[in-house]
Amino acid sequence: MTSVSKSAVNRRSLIKMSAAGGLAAAAASPRFMSDAFARQATPVVANGPAKNIIFYLGDGMGQAHRDAGQLTQVGPYTTLAMDSLPIVGMVGTNSVTPDGAVLVTDSAAAATAFATGHKSFNGAIGVDADGNTVTNLVELAKAAGKSVGLVTTSQVTDASPAAFAAHVEDRDEQSEIARQYIEEAEVDVILGGGEDRWLPEGSAGAFPDNPAEDPEEQSSSDKGDLIARAKELGYEYVSDAAGLEAATGPKLLGLFANEEMFQQRPEGEGDIYDPVVTLNQMVTKAIEILSQNPNGFLLFVEEEATDEFSHSNNATYVIKGMQYLEEAVQTGLDFAESNPDTLVLVTADHECGGLTLESPDDEDESGDGATISAEDGPFPVAGTGYTFFMDWTTSGHTGVRVPLTATGPGSEKLAGYYENTHIFTALVEAFGLELPADLPTEITPGVPEPAASPVAQ
Numbered sequence: 001m002t003s004v005s006k007s008a009v010n011r012r013s014l015i016k017m018s019a020a021g022g023l024a025a026a027a028a029s030p031r032f033m034s035d036a037f038a039r040q041a042t043p044v045v046a047n048g049p050a051k052n053i054i055f056y057l058g059d060g061m062g063q064a065h066r067d068a069g070q071l072t073q074v075g076p077y078t079t080l081a082m083d084s085l086p087i088v089g090m091v092g093t094n095s096v097t098p099d100g101a102v103l104v105t106d107s108a109a110a111a112t113a114f115a116t117g118h119k120s121f122n123g124a125i126g127v128d129a130d131g132n133t134v135t136n137l138v139e140l141a142k143a144a145g146k147s148v149g150l151v152t153t154s155q156v157t158d159a160s161p162a163a164f165a166a167h168v169e170d171r172d173e174q175s176e177i178a179r180q181y182i183e184e185a186e187v188d189v190i191l192g193g194g195e196d197r198w199l200p201e202g203s204a205g206a207f208p209d210n211p212a213e214d215p216e217e218q219s220s221s222d223k224g225d226l227i228a229r230a231k232e233l234g235y236e237y238v239s240d241a242a243g244l245e246a247a248t249g250p251k252l253l254g255l256f257a258n259e260e261m262f263q264q265r266p267e268g269e270g271d272i273y274d275p276v277v278t279l280n281q282m283v284t285k286a287i288e289i290l291s292q293n294p295n296g297f298l299l300f301v302e303e304e305a306t307d308e309f310s311h312s313n314n315a316t317y318v319i320k321g322m323q324y325l326e327e328a329v330q331t332g333l334d335f336a337e338s339n340p341d342t343l344v345l346v347t348a349d350h351e352c353g354g355l356t357l358e359s360p361d362d363e364d365e366s367g368d369g370a371t372i373s374a375e376d377g378p379f380p381v382a383g384t385g386y387t388f389f390m391d392w393t394t395s396g397h398t399g400v401r402v403p404l405t406a407t408g409p410g411s412e413k414l415a416g417y418y419e420n421t422h423i424f425t426a427l428v429e430a431f432g433l434e435l436p437a438d439l440p441t442e443i444t445p446g447v448p449e450p451a452a453s454p455v456a457q
């Protein structure tokens with residue numbers, strides 16, 4: 001990867017080279033001589049457009065999160081399913097404002113980049129840096145006759161899924177996002193947490209207001225009863241495991257918690273991750289329903305615990321989130337094996353926690369153990385007698401690149417070193433669709449310099 005300079009990678013070059021046919025074209029252009037681009041010749045990639053795309057996001061999941069998942073689940077010399085995919089990319093994650101680039105993104109700006117190809121500001125949902133509504137992947141997939149699903153362990157209206165299907169300037173407008181999902185985007189399958197955002201104050205729903213585990217949780221929709229509205233629009237509504245199991249779609253809304261499907265706190269301070277249904281159960285049902293569409297589907301899947309428990313520096317539940325995500329990725333890969341016209345990718349919006357992995361030693365060199373960035377551990381390395389520690393440097397997001405792995409038709413365009421906006425281009429082209437007219441021709445037009453004070457949210 002070292003021979004690819006950042007300046008050499010822009011969207012058009014990647015498209016041109018991919019279209020020209022892999023390694024032979026790469027060899028003709030010395031700028032692209034690198035192992036990463038040589039992967040384009042890997043024969044495991046199927047020909048033709050992708051009928052289906054399954055986009056897995058480990059929110060806040062950097063390389064150390066993936067390595068911690070590997071060590072705890074399969075040990076040092078076996079690869080997780082999510083890391084076994086033939087295509088590997090490294091994704092730049094910064095966001096922008098109309099005045100300049102911001103080193104550290106939030107989930108909203110990052111997901112807007114994936115879903116629209118536009119770098120935008122932190123908090124932006126499907127709008128560009130100037131606040132203009134821009135075309136998203138869900139709209140393109142729907143126009144092509146495909147079905148669309150959003151699945152997350154966060155609120156279904158949280159920033160990452162929201163940017164795929166809604167347009168608002170403030171990620172906190174979650175009830176408006178819910179309304180747009182059902183009334184405008186017509187998302188077919190919506191599964192996750194966040195029931196409070198769908199019901200007005202005083203209407204508790206399936207999950208009681210002000211529960212002991214978080215007394216602040218309370219129904220708060222400012223758009224009326226959106227669950228009733230969804231039912232009017234033909235959605236089947238479920239809120240427990242039996243309901244999910246029995247659901248047949250083709251339009252399905254499942255809400256399985258007031259807010260996130262866990263309680264994000266430091267270890268031993270009320271942290272809970274015991275969901276009503278697992279991410280894998282939701283993904284399994286989503287694929288079952290969406291795959292009935294002969295035109296194919298776009299499914300976005302998010303594990304949120306990898307980010308939120310990193311904010312709490314709670315390594316125990318970051319590890320659990322990695323297990324849940326791995327299980328759900330395996331389900332997508334099993335589907336792709338029998339449906340090879342399926343592109344599967346696994347990436348993150350940004351890193352969270354400044355996490356690294358360390359050997360056990362006598363003292364925590366990062367402090368007295370009482371600080372937020374203290375070491376966590378020891379955790380057992382699967383299949384060995386060894387242990388390791390997870391060490392944090394922040395309770396916020398960081399500006400480092402995140403890995404991406406992928407397989408299936410069109411995934412070769414996701415090899416290499418690029419900005420998050422490139423993922424949008426690659427996925428639109430993998431579907432065999434036209435790039436929208438509002439796509440910018442440069443990665444970050446007019447915003448080359450980092451701001452003086454990067455903000456971590």
Ligand SMILES: [Zn+2]
Pocket residue numbers: 060107307308311352397457
């Ligand atoms: Zn976060």
